[in-house]
Amino acid sequence: MSPGYGVFTVSLDFELYWGVRDKRTINEYGENLRGVRGAIPEMLRVFGDHDIHATWAVVGFLFCNDTAELKASFPAKLPTYERPGLSPYEYIHENASLDGLYHFAPELIKRLAGQSGQEIGTHTFSHFYCLENGQNLDQFEEDISAASRMAAAHGLSMKSLVFPRNQWNEKYLSSLPKFGVQCYRGNQTGRIYEASDAAGQGRVKRAVRLVDAYLNLSGHNTYTFDSCIPRAPFNFPASSFLRPYARKLAILEGLRLRRIKKAMTHAAVNKRLYHLWWHPHNFGKDVARNIEFLEKIAEHYRALNRTYGFRSLNMGELSQLGETHGKQ
Template identity: 55%
Template sequence: MNTGAFTISIDFELYWGVRDTRSLDAYRKHLEGARQAIPRMLGLFEQHHIHATWAVVGFLFCHDRSEALAAAPRERPSYDNRALCPYRYLAQTPDIAEHYHFAPALIDLIAATPAQEIATHTYSHYYCREAGQTAATFSADIAAAVRIAATRGLAPRSLVFPRNQWHPDYLAVLAEHGITAYRGNEHGWLYTATDNVGQNAVRRMGRLLDSYVNLSGYHTYTLESCAGAPPFNFPASRFLRPYNPRLACLDGLRLRRIKRAMRHAARQHEIFHLWWHPHNFGVDTDRNMHFLEQVIEEFERLRRDDGMRSLGMAELADALAAR
């Protein structure tokens, strides 16, 4: 690739992404805000011709609990930590609040917006590094994710592993189901894929500091470095952390960290891969949108001055396959 690339992937989960760590009451404002933030993101992307990959939890395609269970695979993970199981949660929540768990209309809105790719975040927000799950139940989950997307005329080609628990032994499963690209993790100990227990306080604090100060490098890379048999790994470069009032005085550093990595990617003809969740914008939405606008403005400068392109994950896979 003779230009740099700016890649965005967004993990669209609603409550499924935090169900085992936050109560619905505690996170309700974030989820309400996420539903408001998504159209604003799409408007910004359309205005600036931004290509983005939306990794959608399969449950979100459904309208209600009955449809979610009907579309679920027969083979399901038996997590040692039973709190991780979404099917147990569904069974115990007959009066589930659909507004926080299902979003077919929002998926339709994303799919109707130019240059937006609908990818998969697995059917059930599946955890590939937790004890009690297997390659067989992962394959069944991905098959269900592909089937539910097909009901809306979509065929996912990219995947983001929930909690970034990517697993090399499961890549062949992705290929079997037509997945040609996935988002791997940044290099280094801070970002190593582990189960929830492995995400200790030292790692979390290190990642927080790395968002403001360059502790681990830019995490940009050439397209050629991703070559091999599909699915191709297009690792993350940076998580777009949400606004934090306690750290607001450091937001200039957070923005500078991202901009410097983007400039490096543009001038070295490398890929800069930014990611976040819509619920990260669920509170302090105006401040988070303003920060994103500044990132997009930097991309516009790099597109004008250095020829940087906006490419989704499937587009990167196509560019690599065409070499």
């Protein structure tokens, strides 16, 4: 049963260096990571000004104040990835003291949790890769349990999950409710967005996804509410990744904005779900330009809200709506 209006959902994968550690060094990506602490308050300002509700899927490590607290919080079972360098625990053991600027953010999480409409979800405890060879369900459950304990220690309960690298694993879904997780963000439809391990994300796929951000190759990727809630945990799939400003592609910014606005309008008119996502560190460089772009999206949302009753709900609020409709 449809709620009778379209929904604009925003989710952000908040991970700092834990999300890029196996791909980039701090020297290579430090500017983006340092910029997060200035970008998040600006995002919150935009969200507050336009009444946009968002889910912040937080890597559990970020709750810690320092390396000692992090090491004391390790789960009983650690991931045994086959590919070298994937496990963050090896990296932690190799570094006696981790720089908090890149690895921890308890003060930012507290600020996020304190703003109306903002939900703290989980991005797993350790940025756990659910489709990489070597890891298993027991290790995943220990990871989610550790994330749940960490959140509880800060007075939070996490109802929403975003799988790192979008590696959602259907075999793991049935485990989520026992940890209080009610919903997750699935992937966009189509072969270019299929969940896979890193080996399955080749250059051609990435190139086509880049073009799709500017030109409509895959469709609007909006969803009926009923299709998201056939069973728990609910799947609120991604519609679009909000790519950051790119100087080399600056001439195409109008196309990028039009692509997003048209999909939002499609969702509003047809009473469907549109789910936009990105990482805070995507805005860490060229902050002003990225915030300006976000403002335009937010203004379009408010116009659709006035005209069509389009509403902004975070993933947790969508789950509550799903539970209500499931009882009818």
